[in-house]
Amino acid sequence: MKRFTLAILLAVAAPVAVASPAFAQAAPSGPATPAQQKTAADFIADLTGQALAVLQDKSLSKDQSRTKFRALLRANFDVDGTGLRLIRTYRAPNSPIKLTDAQVNAYRAALPDFVVNTYSDRLYDFAAAKVTVVRTLPRGSRGEVDVFTRITDPKGGKPIEAIWQVKTTGKPQVTNITVNGVNIALTQEADFKAYIEKNGFDALVDFMKKAK
16 A cells, blocks of 8 residues: 555655756646646645755654654645545445444544655655656646656656646645556555455554554
8 A cells, every 4th residue: 555655755755847848848728727737837846845845854853754744745735535535435325335424534534644654754765856847738627737747766767757636726736646657546546445345444544543
């Protein structure tokens, strides 16, 4: 169950640079306006800059860093909405597992800390990485934007291609990421489903709470 959360935190662990006009491709017309696409690109740039500042702040303890990452997640990622989509199979009317409101609320409460506590330590390996915004494209009819980025591996590996799905209505938020062609939310949904079917929903929540 590492792919969704690690990719999110990896993607926010580096500074961002905007590609030159010769490299960036113009987005076709669509529901999201050029202004909304610029908003989305600027949002990703600002978010990665904030994350980098946390990584490089030597005065912060591990707990303080986690607190700051937790705040970044809550403010800039649609953690709750994405988290509910990951368990949508079990919230459907025809689901063989009937979740109570208490179970769902326990899951929602555990998700942000699970993301931070499990993967924040790995971020420091990517503190020197660089994210380049390549282009943006409108997505769907709700003012969402796909922000295409390239993450340079600080250890000299192949660049990571990441597409950030950003909603721009109201306060911008990240709703999903595709990394090297892998839709992270769909992948994590499958991982959660496999864990639940083997161990039960309450066991998943307990696992998330205990992750350090």
